């Protein structure tokens with residue numbers, strides 16, 4: 001990166017967590033459906049992740065990987081060489097077991113001490129697996145509060161990437177301190193925006209896999225963002241499992257999986273060839289921005 005003001009920066013981020021996971025009443029951690037089984041599944045996550053690694057390699061893209069520590073451990077135990085596959089990418093943290101820190105669904109808000117224990121354990125696990133520092137954090141369900149932010153600060157994280165902010169309305173994709181939580185921790189927020197029909201849209205690609213949007217809508221939005229967010233960072237997010245199962249955990253048909261992969265590849269390939277943008281990792285963008 002030469003001059004940060006010359007282009008729009010794009011980050012491809014993955015939330016690597018259990019298949020179709022959801023928060024459950026009465027417990028802190030997330031489960032895969034059917035929740036009565038009390039289990040998590042990672043078969044779809046594994047397949048999706050393998051495909052995405054292949055595409056990132058093909059298009060020569062460095063991404064930011066938010067690993068749920070439990071999922072990372074299970075993938076490694078299952079024989080996946082995550083450190084090698086993740087070599088070119090940023091390793092960031094997506095909690096220990098996808099905890100519902102705020103207790104919005106579980107009904108059990110976690111106190112600061114247990115949040116600290118959880119995130120600290122997750123960070124240790126990831127740093128042991130990958131033998132690298134983790135600087136970034138994305139909260140499960142993208143929900144943070146003052147306690148989570150304070151814990152991140154204490155544990156030496158450099159940024160959080162959980163908030164969603166509307167692009168354009170005075171925000172051009174730049175990092176900002178989490179003053180609302182009385183903190184100087186920097187936020188690399190996820191963008192939201194309006195589509196051509198004025199309907200709100202997020203940069204999570206799940207809507208494509210659930211057949212609610214098409215890939216060209218996301219490309220249009222990047223073209224818009226290029227005009228209003230010069231020097232800013234536009235973060236895309238993907239759940240690897242979502243290429244293979246829907247948000248209720250039902251397997252997609254082979255045709256749908258093929259379509260999902262095609263859509264994702266089409267977005268990556270178009271971004272790679274688009275003028276006026278640069279694809280980068282979130283940590284690298286931040287490093288350069290701080291300079």
Ligand SMILES: [Zn+2]
Pocket residue numbers: 015017094098139140141
């Ligand atoms: Zn997640």
